[in-house]
Amino acid sequence: MLDLIATRRDLHQIPEIGLEEFETHAYLMAKIAELTKGKSFVSIKTWQTGIVVKLTGTAPEKTIGWRTDIDGLPIIEDTGLDFKSRHEGRMHACGHDMHMTLALGVLEQLLVTQPKQNLIFLFQPAEENEAGGMLMYEAGMLDGAFRPDEFYGLHVRPDLKVGDIATNTSTLFAGTCEVKVSFKGTGGHAAFPHHANDALVAASYFITQVQTIVSRNVDPIEGAVVTFGSMHAGTTNNVISETAYLHGTIRTLTQEMNDLTQKRIREIAQGIATSFDLAVEIDLRQGGYLPVENNPALAEELMTFFDQAEGVNLIDIAPAMTGEDFGYLLSKIPGVMFWLGIDTPYALHHPKMSPDEAALAFGVKQISNFIKTKAG
Ligand SMILES: CC(=O)N[C@@H](CCC[C@H](N)C(=O)O)C(=O)O
DSSP states (O other), X not given: XXXXXXXXXXXXXXXXXXXXXXXHHHHHHHHHHHHXXXXXXXXXXXXXXXXXXXXXXXXXXXXXXXXXXXXXXXXXXXXXXXXXXXXXXXXXXXXXHHHHHHHHHHHHHHHSSOOSSEEEEEEESOTTTTOHHHHHHHTTTTSGGGOOSEEEEEEEETTSOTTEEEEOSSEXXXXXXXXXXXXXXXXXXXXXXXXXXXXXXXXXXXXXXXXXXXXXXXXXXXXXXXXXXXXXXXXXXXXXXSEXXXXXXXXXXXXXXXXXXXXXXXXXXXXXXXXXXOEEEEEEEOTTOOOEEOOHHHHHHHHHHHHHXXXXXXXXXXOBSOOOTXXXXXXXXXXXXXXXXXXXXXXXXXXXXXXXXXXXXXXXXXXXXXXXXXXX
C-alpha cells in the first residue's frame, strides 16, 4: 500500500525545472512499476520526462483521463521542514508534489480491480514554463488508443480548507501569455547623458505606461492582469545602461482579451522605442496556456457527485487569474479541472508554502470514488 505522506515528502525533496525532471521521472517510474506489477491490463509510454499509463478496461466504451504535472519552480525554499528541497534554488511551491502523490494514490485504487472503461494517467512535465501537456499532446502521446474522451485534473489551493473541492461550469483559470521586452540604446558615462541613449529610462516609461492597459483598454467588468515580475538594467551608478530587459505575464479570462492586451503591449513598447529613438525586441509567447474552460455538462456531473459525497464541501467558485496548460488539453478534449483545499497561510509560489498533508488521503478517496463511478 502506497504511503502517501512518505511519497509526497520524497517528491518534495527533489523538485526540478520543467523538462529537466529526470530524478522525478525515475522516482515516478519506479513507483508506477511497483504499483502495476503483475497487472497485465496496464501499458506505459514515456516522452522525455513525461509518462502515460493506460489501464485497458474489460468492456470499454470510452477512455477517462486523469492528469498531473510533475515540475517544480526556481524558488529557494524557506519552509524550515526537515524534508525540505535537496535541490538548491528549486522548490515544489506550486504543490505538484501533492498532485503527483494524489495521481499515484488514485492509480493504486483504480488498479485493484480491472475497470470496465479504459483509464489514462498522464504525468506531464513543464506545467510552469514550457506547456509540457501541450508538447506531449503535439508529440502524439495522447493519440489513438491513448486518447481520452474525458479529461480531469486538479490544482491544490492554499486558501481552501482540507475537505473543500471548488470548481465551476465555465472558466476556471485565465489564459496567460509570457512577455519579454528588451530595449537597446547606447551606453555611456553618467556625466554625458547627451552622448548616450538610456535604455533604463525607456524601460521605466514602458513599465509605467503598460499600467494603463488594465486601467484604460480593458473592459473593467471583464478584467485582466499585466504583471512584470522582473526587470534588469545597468551595472553600476555611473554608467548609463545600454540595455534593459523586462519579463512579465498577461492573464485574461478570454482569448479576445488576451489578444487585445498583447496588441497594446506591442504598441506601447514600439511607441516608447520610437520616442526614445532606441531599438526594441518584443517576444510574446502564449504557448499552451489557454484559458481553462470546464466542459459545462461534465462539470455539472462532477459537481453533483462531490456535492453528494460525504465529507466534501463543494464550492461553486469564481475564476482565478492563475494559468495552466491543462487549458490547452481541455481545448482538445472535454473535461474538468478543480481546486483541492490544502489549508496553508502561504500562497502558491511562496517560499513558505506548505500544504496540509491530510488533503492527500481525502483527495485520493474522493477522486478514486468519482473515477470509479465513471469507469465501472
Ligand atoms: C498554477 C500556476 O501557478 N500556474 C502558472 C503557469 C505559468 C504560465 C506561464 N509560464 C506564464 O508565466 O505566463 C502561473 O503562473 O499561473
